[in-house]
């Protein structure tokens with residue numbers, strides 16, 4: 001057994017946040033990493049050269065965006081697994097959810113989705129002698145459509161605004177419908193859900209303490225604290 005494999009099994013843990021756009025993943029990533037005294041890893045939205053193009057032309061840019069994100073997230077996972085309790089602000093598995101939704105609605109080509117999905121599966125496969133890239137805990141932030149839309153508006157990224165492109169309202173509603181069954185079926189690691197409608201962990205210290213307590217309890221349960 002190699003040293004890195006031993007460390008991965010017994011010491012190194014990666015926690016990933018998941019959930020729809022605006023659910024609060026980045027916010028909770030910062031809060032949790034600070035609480036645990038560990039490293040936070042973000043999606044790098046501002047440095048993503050494809051994302052603004054994608055919002056202008058999803059048909060053309062879905063494959064490119066997801067190829068870009070796959071590479072970015074794999075590089076991040078490779079960094080994150082070198083520390084203990086690293087916190088990452090979106091799981092690699094959610095890209096396939098966006099891509100599948102676009103393929104189902106003919107925005108993306110089903111063959112492109114299949115090629116992407118096979119590549120993802122190959123990349124994420126555990127291989128002897130290599131540390132697993134799977135997270136140790138996935139935390140899903142559940143939000144309703146109203147909350148999602150409020151938060152997207154509040155954050156104010158121009159290309160995500162319904163006031164700029166009214167068709168995005170439908171897109172966000174559809175995305176939410178894909179998220180719930182995705183979370184139910186997710187089985188790559190232990191998982192837990194946070195109520196993002198009820199718990200304002202950004203402004204309320206009470207809510208923040210409650211969320212962190214829930215997460216600490218889960219980490220104890222799976223033996224990571």
Ligand SMILES: Nc1ncnc2c1ncn2[C@@H]1O[C@H](COP(=O)(O)OP(=O)(O)O)[C@@H](O)[C@H]1O
Nearest residue numbers: 021022023024025026027151155199200201202
């Ligand atoms: N639980 C929460 N309660 C209230 N506001 C929140 C909550 N989580 C996030 N926000 C706010 O919603 C917006 C989107 O949050 P963000 O963390 O960027 O979401 P995500 O990373 O999931 O897209 C930000 O303005 C943030 O301050």
Ligand SMILES: Nc1ncnc2c1ncn2[C@H]1C[C@H](O)[C@@H](COP(=O)(O)O)O1
Nearest residue numbers: 020021022043045066069094095098160
């Ligand atoms: N795989 C993806 N396909 C389409 N859009 C995506 C994908 N991953 C992230 N995004 C978008 C959604 C948001 O506009 C930004 C950042 O996500 P957020 O949930 O705000 O962290 O990127």
